[in-house]
Amino acid sequence: MKNDIILAGVGGQGILSIATVIGQAALAEGWYLKQAEVHGMSQRGGEVQSHLRISTEPIWSDLIPQGQADIILSLEPLEALRYVPWLAKNGCVVTSSVPFRNIDNYPDIEQVYAAIRKCPKHILIDTDALVKEINAPVQAANMVLLGAAIPMLGVEPEIVKAGLEKVFARKSEAIVETNIRALEAGYAYACKNL
Amino acid sequence: MKHILLGDEAIAQGAIDAGLSGVYAYPGTPSTEITEYIQGVVSRQPSAVSGQSIFCQWATNEKTAMEAALGMTYAGKRALVCMKHVGMNVCADAFVNSAITGVNGGLVVVAADDPSMHSSQNEQDSRFYAKFALIPCFEPSNQQEAYDMTRQAFDLSEKLRVPILMRVTTRMAHSRAMVNTTDAPRPQNNRSLPANPQHFILLPAFAKRNYADLLAQQPEFVRLSEECGNNSYTKGTNPKRAIVACGIAYNYMQESGVANGASILKITHYPLPVTLINRMVADGVEEILVAEEGQPVVEELLRGLVPSNITIRGRLTGDLPRMGELSPDCFVQAKSQETKAKSDLILPGRPPSMCQGCGHRDMYTALNEVAREYPEPRIFGDIGCYTLGALSPFHAIHACVEMGASITMAKGAADAGQYPSVAVIGDSTFTHSGMTGLLDCANCNADVVVLISDNLTTGMTGGQDSAGTGKLERICMAMGIPEEHVRVVVPLAKNMDEMKQVIREEINYHGTSVVIARRECIQTLKRKARK
Numbered sequence: 001m002k003n004d005i006i007l008a009g010v011g012g013q014g015i016l017s018i019a020t021v022i023g024q025a026a027l028a029e030g031w032y033l034k035q036a037e038v039h040g041m042s043q044r045g046g047e048v049q050s051h052l053r054i055s056t057e058p059i060w061s062d063l064i065p066q067g068q069a070d071i072i073l074s075l076e077p078l079e080a081l082r083y084v085p086w087l088a089k090n091g092c093v094v095t096s097s098v099p100f101r102n103i104d105n106y107p108d109i110e111q112v113y114a115a116i117r118k119c120p121k122h123i124l125i126d127t128d129a130l131v132k133e134i135n136a137p138v139q140a141a142n143m144v145l146l147g148a149a150i151p152m153l154g155v156e157p158e159i160v161k162a163g164l165e166k167v168f169a170r171k172s173e174a175i176v177e178t179n180i181r182a183l184e185a186g187y188a189y190a191c192k193n194l
Numbered sequence: 195m196k197h198i199l200l201g202d203e204a205i206a207q208g209a210i211d212a213g214l215s216g217v218y219a220y221p222g223t224p225s226t227e228i229t230e231y232i233q234g235v236v237s238r239q240p241s242a243v244s245g246q247s248i249f250c251q252w253a254t255n256e257k258t259a260m261e262a263a264l265g266m267t268y269a270g271k272r273a274l275v276c277m278k279h280v281g282m283n284v285c286a287d288a289f290v291n292s293a294i295t296g297v298n299g300g301l302v303v304v305a306a307d308d309p310s311m312h313s314s315q316n317e318q319d320s321r322f323y324a325k326f327a328l329i330p331c332f333e334p335s336n337q338q339e340a341y342d343m344t345r346q347a348f349d350l351s352e353k354l355r356v357p358i359l360m361r362v363t364t365r366m367a368h369s370r371a372m373v374n375t376t377d378a379p380r381p382q383n384n385r386s387l388p389a390n391p392q393h394f395i396l397l398p399a400f401a402k403r404n405y406a407d408l409l410a411q412q413p414e415f416v417r418l419s420e421e422c423g424n425n426s427y428t429k430g431t432n433p434k435r436a437i438v439a440c441g442i443a444y445n446y447m448q449e450s451g452v453a454n455g456a457s458i459l460k461i462t463h464y465p466l467p468v469t470l471i472n473r474m475v476a477d478g479v480e481e482i483l484v485a486e487e488g489q490p491v492v493e494e495l496l497r498g499l500v501p502s503n504i505t506i507r508g509r510l511t512g513d514l515p516r517m518g519e520l521s522p523d524c525f526v527q528a529k530s531q532e533t534k535a536k537s538d539l540i541l542p543g544r545p546p547s548m549c550q551g552c553g554h555r556d557m558y559t560a561l562n563e564v565a566r567e568y569p570e571p572r573i574f575g576d577i578g579c580y581t582l583g584a585l586s587p588f589h590a591i592h593a594c595v596e597m598g599a600s601i602t603m604a605k606g607a608a609d610a611g612q613y614p615s616v617a618v619i620g621d622s623t624f625t626h627s628g629m630t631g632l633l634d635c636a637n638c639n640a641d642v643v644v645l646i647s648d649n650l651t652t653g654m655t656g657g658q659d660s661a662g663t664g665k666l667e668r669i670c671m672a673m674g675i676p677e678e679h680v681r682v683v684v685p686l687a688k689n690m691d692e693m694k695q696v697i698r699e700e701i702n703y704h705g706t707s708v709v710i711a712r713r714e715c716i717q718t719l720k721r722k723a724r725k
Binding site: 036044045061081084102103107115118 | 196198200223224226227312365366368369370371372442445446449450521522526537538539540543544545546548549579582654656
């Protein structure tokens with residue numbers, strides 16, 4: 001059992017929290033893990049990505065070879081497309097449909113959606129609408145997205161939930177509770193739309 | 195105990211568990227998290243780390259860090275110095291000579307290289323520095339080795355009485371994995387002064403003796419690299435082919451499956467293990483692929499170590515890319531080109547940019563508008579978030595080379611007749627390497643405006659303390675800048691007219707002046723608000 005995941009987004013959107021929660025879940029399952037992050041200059045509003053690999057077998061490389069990612073998990077639709085060369089033939093793109101427009105030449109959003117829909121397996125999820133529906137702040141979008149990826153993760157939802165609780169425990173109970181709701185909403189959306 | 199640690203954090207924990215007494219560093223991607231991790235541990239349990247506290251305050255630059263660490267080892271305790279690769283250039287004098295003085299307590303220097311220049315201006319390979327200084331170099335291939343080899347490096351440093359260079363690259367520094375740590379950390383050393391005090395006095399007569407000793411140690415360094423287990427040779431089913439894989443490149447090579455029966459020589463410890471290379475030759479190797487992150491250091495060295503009829507491939511021959519970091523794909527390029535998917539939409543890049551609401555933005559807006567009033571202004575930039583002022587929408591700077599170069603390049607250009615000649619430098623970069631340049635300006639009253647964009651922090655690396663906070667005006671005046679030409683403005687849109695007027699006045703003044711644009715970094719401000 002292995003899962004190679006590319007996490008993508010724009011600096012500051014919170015992809016590293018997603019990675020940390022999955023990491024906790026993998027740790028609880030006794031799996032191996034490698035997670036390559038981006039720190040430094042490119043964090044400032046630029047494209048950011050993280051390679052996350054979890055496996056029941058030891059893992060060699062910190063970077064995922066092209067054509068081998070099981071999931072592209074992106075908080076931004078254009079950023080999801082950037083990593084399509086890494087996607088395995090039967091891999092799945094799970095992405096927020098909410099564009100982050102901080103560049104002048106952002107393409108027509110319908111073209112972006114069309115390109116995502118060309119990937120054999122994909123979940124486009126309006127994270128803004130979903131967080132509003134459950135009355136959560138926009139910062140919870142990353143947990144909505146993680147929830148939507150649970151069916152592909154190969155980890156039980158309860159274990160992901162426990163990982164989330166552990167990661168957010170330092171903050172407040174209210175924050176844990178909001179993020180759990182976000183996770184569940186994303187999971188329910190994926191189960192309905194996959 | 196098992197932890198999920200970044201490579202940087204594994205090094206930090208390894209140093210703590212080796213009985214570290216002090217970490218000395220200036221922030222620099224990808225090395226910053228080593229010191230931050232130790233600061234975190236110390237702040238949670240101030241004296242419970244092996245019973246004693248660890249000194250962990252940021253240094254002003256890599257040279258002061260290296261020298262302070264040398265002082266700590268002089269006093270018999272273990273010290274760690276951490277920096278990004280270009281920091282090695284800043285501390286090179288102290289570093290190279292620390293191999294001549296030798297050490298008393300253990301000294302480990304971590305250089306974090308940045309192939310692909312994710313957050314840097316070059317790809318220099320720090321292994322050259324170890325060779326240059328004639329000391330051993332470690333290059334762990336994974337996070338567990340980073341932890342284990344840091345502890346081993348302190349042992350080896352104390353045994354051989356020389357500093358050890360630990361070289362990592364961005365992917366090792368910034369990738370997490372499970373690390374097993376010891377339950378029995380070592381206590382710190384007691385203070386003890388060097389047995390032979392002359393060892394630390396590099397008068398030519400003494401230095402010659404020390405240098406001869408260091409040269410005499412070289413065969414021992416090679417023997418250790420052959421025998422201590424960090425390097426390993428595995429004969430393949432097809433020993434005509436061999437792969438020499440160094441550090442993290444070993445993992446990419448294994449992942450790619452390119453070995454396919456070839457013999458494998460894994461290198462994580464330099465100087466190169468000559469007997470292991472000889473064994474590879476004796477097994478009948480005809481073709482060697484060298485997989486190494488950074489510059490072709492081993493590929494070049496091997497040419498002098500194996501018979502010339504053996505083909506050596508690598509980055510020099512173009513079999514692996516000459517620049518940029520490696521990945522598993524580098525080894526299977528031809529194959530992946532055929533099978534990989536691609537989006538047919540042309541994707542625009544999304545370069546990094548200064549944060550909305552950042553004071554550097556208002557500073558550049560004002561500077562750009564004033565600069566336009568002159569026929570040929572030149573703005574010399576420096577290293578920090580404000581380097582992004584080179585990009586859209588500001589296009590504000592004409593140069594950015596290395597820490598502190600803004601001021602001295604502006605001076606040199608002014609010496610050549612350039613007017614206006616303006617330097618833009620951040621507060622932390624100013625204290626790192628700008629102050630001496632300002633003294634040069636003041637001493638000849640160069641026609642330069644130095645604009646210090648003071649956000650009260652070391653911003654680009656994540657908001658570490660800045661050495662000059664609260665002292666900048668006094669520093670500038672002490673350097674000899676007249677008080678009336680040390681001006682302070684607050685970079686906010688509402689102050690735009692005043693800012694422009696101050697910059698204009700100082701450009702029109704034909705001598706050295708300083709304009710400090712001071713407003714706190716909005717990232718550190720946000721973080722404080724959350725607390």
